[in-house]
Amino acid sequence: MSDGRVKATPPVAEDTRLRLTIIGGYLGSGKTTWLRHQLFEGVFGKAHIIVNEAAETPVDDTLLSAQASGMTMLAGGCACCTGKADLVEVLRRLCDARTSQRAEERTQGQIILETSGLADPASILDAIRQDGVLVHHIRVTEIIVLVDALNASDQLRTEYLGRAQIEAADRIIVTKADAVPVNILGRVAATAQTLNPAAQIMAATKGQFVPLQDFSAALPFDLPVISGNEPVVPTKIDIGDDVDWATFSVWLSALLYARGADLVRVKGVFRTPAGPILIQAVRKSVQPPELLPQEAAINQNKMIFIGRGYIGDDLGRSLDFFAS
Known part of the structure; x- marks a missing residue:
């Protein structure tokens, strides 16, 4: 029987895990250009940047390091497969460095992972969730996938990976929006929405967000069944x-x-x-x-x-x- 008194709600423990944003997108979608602008604008604060390139010789680290609080390069393998162990090792090292700090000195740190254009973000997310250490120290806050408006029609018709990347996204950014007519931009957005109805869809040009007109009446591209392709x-x-x-x-x-x-x-x-x-x-x-x-x-x-x-x-x- 209630005595009429209102019981105090216990405080909710603050989530102090490192925040991780995964940025994906097919080859040439403009990930580095977009991220450079976001870092310059301070969108991600003082973030540690992890750049993954499938090739052994990196390029993107040079372009991003000026705006980052820290930089780690993973070259020579995709973080979703051949480079997965290296990624897990880097993330564990960042977690250890933060844990060694005194509690009063810790801030809610931010990590940005720019994936290779050949990486599947869903596989990276699975690797973090299946690691007994990382799952307790890292929180994946968002998967952002960039889609190249200029080449999306060909890529999504022929490349299964391009579709898989979109399907894994929390937010989809259609890049090079100024390079295609408005009706094509609408079709790209409509196709992305068909592949991932739950994702937020935006548009950008040269790293800056631009308005995306209503595409509810646009026809998505016809996407055929894709048979096995020769590897890229x-x-x-x-x-x-x-x-x-x-x-x-x-x-x-x-x-x-x-x-x-x-x-x-x-x-x-x-x-x-x-x-x-x-x-x-x-x-x-x-x-x-x-x-x-x-x-x-x-x-x-x-x-x-x-x-x-x-x-x-x-x-x-x-x-x-x-x-x-």
């Missing part, structure tokens, strides 16, 4: 000092024209007299070169090619023959 693999070529910028740019244009459907992604930093230039291409579309600060010299003249249906050594021989 990364390869690296070192560009010799005898190859100048003009020669390389003409060779790359010819290569993308002939093999753009096979080369899903090209990325690297080229040394020029004016300074290091960031080169990025998605299939046959080359982004305008970006002049980087001199400290980006660490991996200059190392270009990463990611695709299928070619032998990596052939690319180097092709460039050498063209430059001779």
Whole structure:
């Protein structure tokens, strides 16, 4: 029988686990460009950045390190499969470092994981949940997946991974929104919503959010059943000092024209007299070169090619023959 007194509600314990945001998206979707802008705007505060690249020679760490409180590079394998053990080790190390701090010095730390374009965020989430240490020290707050508006139609029709990434997202950001007509942008958003009805869908251009018009009447792309594809693999070529910028740019244009459907992604930093230039291409579309600060010299003249249906050594021989 109640005595009429209101019982005090016990206080809810504060969740002091490290917060982890996973940023995914297919090759060339603009993850680094978007994240650079968010870090510059202070959206994630003083975050520790983990960058995962499937290729052994990283590029994105140079572009992100200036705005990060800490940086860890995982190169040479996807964090969802071949690089999973390395990711777990890094996350455990970050947890240990925070635990060693005195309780009054701890803040609610933030980790950002920029995944490889070949990674499935759902597999990374599973790895954290299945690890007896990480599950108690890390809270995955959001999975953000970027979708390339310019190439989404082809990618989602042919690449199962592109669909799986969208299906794992809490929030979907359609990038390069200014590069396609409004009706195509609407179809990309509608297709993403079909694949993941629960996700929030937004649009961005060059890392900045832009309005996304109502797409409720847009028709999603017809997505056929995908049979087994030849795997997409990364390869690296070192560009010799005898190859100048003009020669390389003409060779790359010819290569993308002939093999753009096979080369899903090209990325690297080229040394020029004016300074290091960031080169990025998605299939046959080359982004305008970006002049980087001199400290980006660490991996200059190392270009990463990611695709299928070619032998990596052939690319180097092709460039050498063209430059001779």
